[in-house]
Amino acid sequence: MSGSQRQLTLRFLAEPADQNFGGKVHGGAVMKWIDLAAYGCAAGWCGKYCITAYAGGIRFVQPIHVGNLVEVSAKVIFTGRTSMHIGIDVRAGDPKHPERHLTTHCIVIMVAVDDAGRPSKVPEWVPETEEDKHLHQSAIRLMEMRKKIGAEMAAHVLDGNSSKVSPH
Structure with missing residues (x-):
């Protein structure tokens, strides 16, 4: 199940x-x-x-x-x-x-x-214990950080047609 x-x-x-x-x-x-x-x-x-x-x-x-x-x-x-x-x-x-x-x-x-x-x-998983609530909140904070890191990393992605950095 x-x-x-x-x-x-x-x-x-x-x-x-x-x-x-x-x-x-x-x-x-x-x-x-x-x-x-x-x-x-x-x-x-x-x-x-x-x-x-x-x-x-x-x-x-x-x-x-x-x-x-x-x-x-x-x-x-x-x-x-x-x-x-x-x-x-x-x-x-x-x-x-x-x-x-x-x-x-x-x-x-x-x-x-x-x-x-x-x-x-x-x-859906719903946290019940204090430890699970802490892990859940940590996962949410990590999602926020990944969004910021992803935006920064986009500047380093090379366009497949040139050696220039992709603008997006």
Whole structure:
């Protein structure tokens, strides 16, 4: 039933194939795991296929080591008409011990789509706890900041026909 599965956690071991040249887990591998968790969470919430519209504010706090048990937790923190803001925390640690430390955090925006690929309505999420209200308000503030950043970034987008900066 859509609107009832608000969060999920993926758990697995970081493998040698995930390693970068420095011997730690590659940031790209972590970003893939984040996208997988965001999709699973969003699809579970709305009961539809979802696409990634935005991933931002990715903070790599600590490295993940090969062999660590990795937990990628995803939670709906805001819903729009067709979009869902998913808060992601990545934690990792030695599988022989119960402690997991925060390694990465970010927000991913997923959009539900119908069979024709058009945006599709999602169930509304209403925060109830104080923590959820805080996360909801944070998502709203982040939307405002993204609008400002988007306007600034538009000046850096190159026009496909020239090397000049696009005026819009």
